[in-house]
Amino acid sequence: MKKIALLLIGLTFTMQAQTQSTDYLKKAKELVSKMTLEEKASLCSGETAWSTQAIKRLGIPSIFMTDGPHGLRKAEGFDFTNSVPSTCFPTASSLASSWDPKLAQKMGEALGIEAQANDVQIVLGPGVNMKRSPLGGRNFEYFSEDPILAGKIAISFINGVQSQGVGTSMKHFAANSQEFERMSNNSVVDERTLNEIYFPAFEMAVKEAQPWTVMCSYNRFNGIYASENPYLLHQMLKEKWGLKGFVVSDWGAVNERAAGVAAGLHLEMPSSGGANNLKVIAAVKNGTLSESRLDEIITELVAVTLKAKDSHKKGIVVNKVKHHELARQISGECIVLLKNDNAILPLQSQLKKIAIIGDFAKTPRYQGAGSSQVRPTQIANALEELQKLAKGIQFSFSSGYTPAGDTDAAKIAEAVQNAKEADVAIVFAGLPDIYESEGYDRKNIDMPEGHNQLIAEVAKVNKNVIVVLMNGAAVSMPWKNDVKAIVEAYLGGQAGGGAVADVLTGKVNPSGKLSETFPARTEDTPTATDFPSKDGTATYGEGVFIGYRYYDKKKIEPNFPFGYGLSYTTFQYSDIKASSTNAKDSDAITISFKVKNTGAVAGKEITELYVHEQDSDVARPENELKHFEKINLLPGEEKTVSFQLNSRDFAYYNTKIHDWTVRSGKFDIRVGGSSRNLPLQQTITIENTKPIKVNFTRDSMVKEIKNTPQGEVIVNQLIQGFIGTSNKLETEEDKKTAAFFAAMFGDLPINKFILLSGGKFTEDNMNAILTAINKN
Numbered sequence: 001m002k003k004i005a006l007l008l009i010g011l012t013f014t015m016q017a018q019t020q021s022t023d024y025l026k027k028a029k030e031l032v033s034k035m036t037l038e039e040k041a042s043l044c045s046g047e048t049a050w051s052t053q054a055i056k057r058l059g060i061p062s063i064f065m066t067d068g069p070h071g072l073r074k075a076e077g078f079d080f081t082n083s084v085p086s087t088c089f090p091t092a093s094s095l096a097s098s099w100d101p102k103l104a105q106k107m108g109e110a111l112g113i114e115a116q117a118n119d120v121q122i123v124l125g126p127g128v129n130m131k132r133s134p135l136g137g138r139n140f141e142y143f144s145e146d147p148i149l150a151g152k153i154a155i156s157f158i159n160g161v162q163s164q165g166v167g168t169s170m171k172h173f174a175a176n177s178q179e180f181e182r183m184s185n186n187s188v189v190d191e192r193t194l195n196e197i198y199f200p201a202f203e204m205a206v207k208e209a210q211p212w213t214v215m216c217s218y219n220r221f222n223g224i225y226a227s228e229n230p231y232l233l234h235q236m237l238k239e240k241w242g243l244k245g246f247v248v249s250d251w252g253a254v255n256e257r258a259a260g261v262a263a264g265l266h267l268e269m270p271s272s273g274g275a276n277n278l279k280v281i282a283a284v285k286n287g288t289l290s291e292s293r294l295d296e297i298i299t300e301l302v303a304v305t306l307k308a309k310d311s312h313k314k315g316i317v318v319n320k321v322k323h324h325e326l327a328r329q330i331s332g333e334c335i336v337l338l339k340n341d342n343a344i345l346p347l348q349s350q351l352k353k354i355a356i357i358g359d360f361a362k363t364p365r366y367q368g369a370g371s372s373q374v375r376p377t378q379i380a381n382a383l384e385e386l387q388k389l390a391k392g393i394q395f396s397f398s399s400g401y402t403p404a405g406d407t408d409a410a411k412i413a414e415a416v417q418n419a420k421e422a423d424v425a426i427v428f429a430g431l432p433d434i435y436e437s438e439g440y441d442r443k444n445i446d447m448p449e450g451h452n453q454l455i456a457e458v459a460k461v462n463k464n465v466i467v468v469l470m471n472g473a474a475v476s477m478p479w480k481n482d483v484k485a486i487v488e489a490y491l492g493g494q495a496g497g498g499a500v501a502d503v504l505t506g507k508v509n510p511s512g513k514l515s516e517t518f519p520a521r522t523e524d525t526p527t528a529t530d531f532p533s534k535d536g537t538a539t540y541g542e543g544v545f546i547g548y549r550y551y552d553k554k555k556i557e558p559n560f561p562f563g564y565g566l567s568y569t570t571f572q573y574s575d576i577k578a579s580s581t582n583a584k585d586s587d588a589i590t591i592s593f594k595v596k597n598t599g600a601v602a603g604k605e606i607t608e609l610y611v612h613e614q615d616s617d618v619a620r621p622e623n624e625l626k627h628f629e630k631i632n633l634l635p636g637e638e639k640t641v642s643f644q645l646n647s648r649d650f651a652y653y654n655t656k657i658h659d660w661t662v663r664s665g666k667f668d669i670r671v672g673g674s675s676r677n678l679p680l681q682q683t684i685t686i687e688n689t690k691p692i693k694v695n696f697t698r699d700s701m702v703k704e705i706k707n708t709p710q711g712e713v714i715v716n717q718l719i720q721g722f723i724g725t726s727n728k729l730e731t732e733e734d735k736k737t738a739a740f741f742a743a744m745f746g747d748l749p750i751n752k753f754i755l756l757s758g759g760k761f762t763e764d765n766m767n768a769i770l771t772a773i774n775k776n
């Protein structure tokens with residue numbers, strides 16, 4: 001009963017939302033019909049750096065947009081540091097490490113509330129680009145190297161913000177994975193890689209969460225700027241995925257504005273001061289842009305504008321303390337425990353003296369630089385928070401390195417002395433501000449020498465070293481084997497210091513897992529030979545093999561694999577079951593398994609399900625993440641987790657039909673707690689029930705023709721004719737020769753026989769064969 005009632009509420013809500021958007025579209029259409037060409041063109045570009053153009057005469061309001069993904073940066077102009085104070089939440093790479101869409105929803109809701117309180121209609125985020133390389137300058141602003149994880153977190157984040165009547169702008173579409181020459185670089189990506197890696201997070205979020213806007217990226221995409229790319233903006237976003245909202249340019253991404261309108265770019269930001277509007281008017285007048293296309297674009301833009309303004313709630317006041325607490329809770333769920341030898345963590349209350357080493361303990365690194373930079377309402381540091389939580393322990397602080405991360409002999413000497421006198425030394429290290437920012441990429445995955453050297457020296461004098469890392473992306477760890485514990489705190493937002501103290505003291509049991517691989521060396525990374533690409537073209541030659549897909553295929557041992565993270569308790573996986581082990585590609589298959597908390601404390605486990613195709617037509621990754629769920633377990637408690645798999649979970653993107661294909665064959669379903677620890681496996685046989693209708697042409701290969709019902713006979717005759725044997729293939733020798741040529745000619749386009757058969761096989765013979773096989 002309850003379920004039905006909920007379903008009905010859901011249905012009514014969806015219907016209301018649909019009616020609303022149809023109403024806004026209707027209203028927008030009426031308004032556009034009353035506009036002059038000049039007025040229409042005026043809407044194609046913003047009014048200021050952050051707001052859209054109003055038309056007072058028609059009652060069309062201006063709406064306000066603000067960065068960014070992990071907090072509100074309502075700025076005047078472009079001064080990143082001078083914005084209204086707002087809660088700085090953990091950045092995207094941190095949030096994704098929670099693997100918890102519900103948490104992303106909560107963060108989105110809080111952001112929506114802060115946007116309402118500041119009269120902001122659209123929050124410019126989330127960023128869902130894939131981490132093609134760990135060196136990407138904006139990796140801290142992106143969720144993952146895996147599209148399903150990024151997509152699921154994005155959906156919830158968007159739903160959270162939009163549930164408050166505030167829009168989002170999912171960015172940066174598309175294939176925008178390097179900062180170097182980001183405004184002109186050409187990303188060259190093949191169709192399969194796009195559909196399997198770079199599109200899905202965008203696709204999932206458009207289909208399931210309908211962001212009010214999508215932001216196109218700066219780069220060229222397969223030769224054409226994203227801001228005027230009809231394939232990206234119209235074919236994919238609008239036609240294929242059904243985006244209802246509008247597309248906005250990244251700030252300054254417009255090349256030719258009229259071409260952008262034609263392609264499906266609704267809004268240029270920031271304002272081009274009227275210059276580009278004149279170009280739109282001229283294009284309509286000279287017939288290179290049809291006015292009806294302009295009308296369509298403006299109508300969709302105005303519809304969102306009207307909805308956004310109507311959704312504004314007056315009198316919202318932010319409870320800053322509550323949001324700070326929420327930021328702390330979120331950050332705590334995102335921290336990843338990478339190493340914990342001898343269960344050195346959580347800190348034991350009988351410890352007497354702990355050396356706290358490293359400037360980040362007092363002055364945390366908590367967010368990245370660039371357009372997403374928030375002015376926090378307060379900042380918590382780990383040293384003070386630890387002192388509050390562990391009152392019986394004496395903490396002594398040494399800064400250890402310079403604010404820029406440089407080595408300072410005197411500071412190291414002091415830190416070493418401090419560590420010598422303590423039971424445990426906790427070193428706070430990572431990446432200083434300058435190491436990762438919008439606008440440029442990292443040069444390598446190494447931390448500053450000052451940090452690495454400090455850890456190495458401290459580890460020489462104290463056996464109980466715990467390293468806490470504050471960084472937005474993967475780093476190398478040359479001291480990995482010399483320390484007892486490693487806590488990846490990421491860029492945890494303004495309350496991150498508190499969250500670190502919660503985890504170190506055991507108030508919070510760590511439950512994050514890596515949303516990206518931590519490779520051992522820069523040279524091991526998928527794009528090591530050419531990242532960032534420097535000659536104007538970034539060729540995504542590694543194809544679908546980024547992140548763990550690459551390390552698995554190449555059998556490269558990373559420092560810590562994708563999906564990895566420890567807890568203060570342990571979990572045991574068992575009893576994998578499939579609803580069917582012999583299924584058709586159209587069947588939904590339920591996979592269930594059990595997870596038990598086998599330790600002494602309550603904890604959360606992120607369960608991960610990967611699919612592996614045993615024998616595929618194309619090069620496929622060893623394992624691909626398809627489903628995950630974070631579950632809470634008391635000591636001794638066991639729960640059953642189940643996932644429903646559908647055809648897309650088994651499919652690869654088939655460029656021959658420009659669609660997804662599930663090949664008949666065997667698939668291994670692998671389940672566990674990290675991409676490199678999948679103790680459960682169940683094999684399923686799937687049958688393809690949608691044979692692909694191929695149109696055979698003169699370029700079709702002999703082996704393709706052989707796969708048709710009459711193929712075997714046709715190909716045998718072709719080969720016999722060619723080698724001049726009798727068509728009975730009587731002797732063993734004849735059979736052997738025919739088999740040899742069949743294998744050798746398999747890859748030959750059929751038309752080549754005309755050239756090679758010395759006149760025996762003609763154009764007419766070929767056409768007759770093609771007509772016969774195309775009939776089926």
Ligand code: BGC
Pocket residue numbers: 067068124171250251371
């Ligand atoms: C960034 C966007 C951001 C915009 C507005 C651009 O430089 O790429 O992510 O939303 O500026 O600040």
